[in-house]
Amino acid sequence: MQDKKILEVNHLSKKFGQTDVLKDIDGTVKSGQVICVIGPSGAGKSTFLRCLNLLEKPTSGEVNFEGTDLTHVDDKHLVNLRERMGMVFQSFNLFPNMTVLENLKLAPVRVKHLSDEEAEKTAMHLLGLVGLEEKAHVYPSSLSGGQQQRVAIARALAMNPEVMLFDEPTSALDPEMVGEVLEVMQKLANEGMTMVVVTHEMGFAKEVADEVWFMADGYILEKGKPEELFDNPQNERAKDFIGKIIQNV
Amino acid sequence: MKKSVKAIIQVIMMITALFTFTAWQASSASAADNSLQRVKQRGELIMVTSPDYPPYEFQVNKGGKSRIVGMDIDVAKKVAKDLHVKLVIKSMNFDSLLVAIQTGKADMAIGGINPTATRRQSVDFSKIYYSGGQSFLINSSDVNKYKSVKNLKGATIGAQTGTLQYGLAKKKIPNSTVKGMDKSTDLVLALKTHKIDALGIEKPSAEAYVKNDPSLKMIPSGYHLNKNEVGAAIAFKKGSNSLVNAVNKSVDQIKQQHLTDQYLASAGKYMKVNTVNTSMWHYWTYFAKGVEFTILISIVATFFGVLIGVILALMRFSKQKWIRGLAISYTEFIRGTPLMVQVMFVYFGIGVVVNIPALISGMIAVSLNSGAYVAEIIRGGINSVAKGQTEAAESLGLSKSDMMRFVILPQAFKNIWPALGNEFISLIKESSIVSIIGVTDLIYQLNIVRADTYRGVIPIFVAMVLYFIMTFALTRLLNHYEGKMKHAG
Numbered sequence: 001m002q003d004k005k006i007l008e009v010n011h012l013s014k015k016f017g018q019t020d021v022l023k024d025i026d027g028t029v030k031s032g033q034v035i036c037v038i039g040p041s042g043a044g045k046s047t048f049l050r051c052l053n054l055l056e057k058p059t060s061g062e063v064n065f066e067g068t069d070l071t072h073v074d075d076k077h078l079v080n081l082r083e084r085m086g087m088v089f090q091s092f093n094l095f096p097n098m099t100v101l102e103n104l105k106l107a108p109v110r111v112k113h114l115s116d117e118e119a120e121k122t123a124m125h126l127l128g129l130v131g132l133e134e135k136a137h138v139y140p141s142s143l144s145g146g147q148q149q150r151v152a153i154a155r156a157l158a159m160n161p162e163v164m165l166f167d168e169p170t171s172a173l174d175p176e177m178v179g180e181v182l183e184v185m186q187k188l189a190n191e192g193m194t195m196v197v198v199t200h201e202m203g204f205a206k207e208v209a210d211e212v213w214f215m216a217d218g219y220i221l222e223k224g225k226p227e228e229l230f231d232n233p234q235n236e237r238a239k240d241f242i243g244k245i246i247q248n249v
Numbered sequence: 250m251k252k253s254v255k256a257i258i259q260v261i262m263m264i265t266a267l268f269t270f271t272a273w274q275a276s277s278a279s280a281a282d283n284s285l286q287r288v289k290q291r292g293e294l295i296m297v298t299s300p301d302y303p304p305y306e307f308q309v310n311k312g313g314k315s316r317i318v319g320m321d322i323d324v325a326k327k328v329a330k331d332l333h334v335k336l337v338i339k340s341m342n343f344d345s346l347l348v349a350i351q352t353g354k355a356d357m358a359i360g361g362i363n364p365t366a367t368r369r370q371s372v373d374f375s376k377i378y379y380s381g382g383q384s385f386l387i388n389s390s391d392v393n394k395y396k397s398v399k400n401l402k403g404a405t406i407g408a409q410t411g412t413l414q415y416g417l418a419k420k421k422i423p424n425s426t427v428k429g430m431d432k433s434t435d436l437v438l439a440l441k442t443h444k445i446d447a448l449g450i451e452k453p454s455a456e457a458y459v460k461n462d463p464s465l466k467m468i469p470s471g472y473h474l475n476k477n478e479v480g481a482a483i484a485f486k487k488g489s490n491s492l493v494n495a496v497n498k499s500v501d502q503i504k505q506q507h508l509t510d511q512y513l514a515s516a517g518k519y520m521k522v523n524t525v526n527t528s529m530w531h532y533w534t535y536f537a538k539g540v541e542f543t544i545l546i547s548i549v550a551t552f553f554g555v556l557i558g559v560i561l562a563l564m565r566f567s568k569q570k571w572i573r574g575l576a577i578s579y580t581e582f583i584r585g586t587p588l589m590v591q592v593m594f595v596y597f598g599i600g601v602v603v604n605i606p607a608l609i610s611g612m613i614a615v616s617l618n619s620g621a622y623v624a625e626i627i628r629g630g631i632n633s634v635a636k637g638q639t640e641a642a643e644s645l646g647l648s649k650s651d652m653m654r655f656v657i658l659p660q661a662f663k664n665i666w667p668a669l670g671n672e673f674i675s676l677i678k679e680s681s682i683v684s685i686i687g688v689t690d691l692i693y694q695l696n697i698v699r700a701d702t703y704r705g706v707i708p709i710f711v712a713m714v715l716y717f718i719m720t721f722a723l724t725r726l727l728n729h730y731e732g733k734m735k736h737a738g
């Protein structure tokens with residue numbers, strides 16, 4: 001089970017007009033693995049993540065999700081595959097016109113056609129998991145950033161995804177709220193969730209990640225176990241970047 | 250960009266084609282003369298007039314009911330009686346009278362119309378039923394300054410746009426500046442407030458004003474004019490020989506029996522009644538009717554405007570390029586042409602193919618116009634929803650329609666709602682333009698009251714207050730609901 005490939009990326013490239021944002025990316029994510037993606041701003045990390053669930057259409061290359069190449073799937077089936085990949089954004093993106101509970105129930109009811117009771121049961125269970133059961137009936141605007149992000153994680157989990165994609169989930173948070181979100185993510189990892197996480201939280205990466213990928217200028221320049229990559233990076237750019245974030249911490 | 254330009258050109262071509270078609274209809278319809286037969290079969294003679302020109306035609310308020318009376322109306326009644334049909338009176342701006350008969354909105358136009366050579370090129374005329382002669386109105390305070398027409402050299406002279414008086418003043422008074430306005434009531438007001446020095450007007454009208462307003466005096470024009478061109482005649486669509494001949498029999502009788510003297514006398518009686526009670530309270534039914542129509546048009550136009558706007562906005566988000574192009578062209582075209590022209594196009598232009606009543610035409614035009622603006626409001630509202638919302642919805646696997654329905658539109662609506670409210674409020678004001686095709690909205694009623702009371706300013710003030718009350722009340726109401734919605738969200 002541990003060896004089952006969930007995502008396999010081959011020669012992935014992405015251009016915005018004339019600019020190459022992703023250049024010939026390869027990578028494999030196995031079931032239960034946690035991959036942390038690090039790299040300087042503008043490296044293409046977000047674009048990479050968004051290519052994985054085809055929010056962004058790759059210019060060339062393959063994105064295999066459980067054996068299906070997503071780049072050759074029509075829009076209708078894409079929707080079906082996408083629901084099995086949860087995504088958490090830097091800016092939470094909760095639906096402000098719905099309560100927390102409604103945020104969690106919308107996709108299960110509309111997409112998976114769960115009954116209202118089933119969806120509510122799952123939602124309440126997940127809110128329990130992220131520690132926000134008592135906030136079920138409030139609107140997102142009355143929650144703190146950390147709470148909103150935890151709700152966003154629960155919302156993605158409500159679709160019971162195979163893999164969770166996180167795009168800098170803590171970088172928009174006040175420092176005192178970072179911990180509560182990372183804690184939830186760690187819990188998920190411990191339960192065996194497959195995760196691809198773009199983050200600059202070295203502590204989290206060291207403790208939770210199975211692999212760290214270093215990206216710069218649209219390339220993955222180095223991949224390695226966290227302790228190898230952080231303590232003894234081979235690539236010059238990686239060395240430079242890691243030196244800087246360690247200084248800043 | 251190129252695509253949308255192409256689409257715009259297509260729309261222009263379509264409209265041109267439609268217009269050519271309507272013009273062709275108009276001309277082909279006149280080929281066979283069944284004008285008299287049509288009137289007889291219908292049992293109704295439809296006339297148009299511009300009832301702001303006492304004593305020729307004007308509105309009176311009798312027993313709370315508004316009626317159009319005057320010499321011309323009596324002439325028309327006689328004509329209808331001689332033809333053994335019922336008379337139906339439609340009213341609109343003087344400017345539009347000839348267009349109305351050309352486009353078949355009415356069988357004849359009557360309204361102190363002088364059968365000039367230019368006009369004869371586009372319409373047929375009956376024999377002249379009355380020759381009043383030309384004169385000028387001046388302020389009583391100026392009697393010494395403007396003793397005769399000679400003194401008017403270099404003066405500023407007012408005249409109703411599209412009338413003979415306008416052309417004559419330009420041609421015959423040396424160095425004069427001629428100012429044209431639509432309504433004789435506006436012109437009289439301009440004279441009394443010294444915006445103009447003299448007002449070129451038919452003699453019977455001038456006499457009527459002088460009789461009712463001591464601050465005005467009349468001087469004769471002294472023009473030497475071709476009798477054939479200065480008298481008043483009834484206008485018909487070109488090629489209506491049978492109808493013209495039938496009407497001429499009545500006109501002959503009117504002249505032989507000097508019936509116009511009698512008609513003028515009875516018009517004068519109405520005018521006397523009219524000046525007794527010129528308080529605005531006396532006219533409240535007029536204003537009430539105006540407010541009613543203004544609100545009615547605004548509500549209908551807002552409703553259909555929103556409907557059209559939603560459809561256009563959805564078209565803008567279509568995958569098909571040509572559907573998007575069509576919506577863009579429509580919006581650009583409507584926003585690039587004045588509402589006034591659109592109103593006239595719907596009424597007179599489309600009206601040749603399908604005869605639509607003025608009120609419906611006005612509603613259609615204002616709705617079509619509003620739709621384009623609403624579409625932009627909706628599009629703006631949708632675009633204002635943060636991009637992250639779409640991404641979150643997509644990442645959850647929601648379909649496009651579910652995303653619109655549950656995520657985007659509810660949020661967009663918060664921005665759309667206040668803008669729609671503003672659109673409704675501006676419709677209340679802008680719909681006033683439908684008065685040019687004779688829809689009895691507040692502006693139209695205002696002009697009638699002004700013509701009726703010889704009071705230029707007070708009715709304007711009343712209308713202004715009424716408009717303000719409507720828009721202010723609406724603003725407060727919308728704010729109230731907006732506040733409630735904010736609370737809920």
Ligand SMILES: Nc1ncnc2c1ncn2[C@@H]1O[C@H](COP(=O)(O)OP(=O)(O)O)[C@@H](O)[C@H]1O
Nearest residue numbers: 016017021039040041042043044045046047048
């Ligand atoms: N929609 C877009 N259109 C054009 N350029 C884009 C778009 N999205 C990202 N880019 C560009 O692609 C590059 C990589 O962006 P991104 O993936 O957001 O980097 P990161 O997440 O590593 O900071 C940047 O130079 C950015 O300006």
Ligand SMILES: [Mg+2]
Nearest residue numbers: 045046047168
């Ligand atoms: Mg990023």
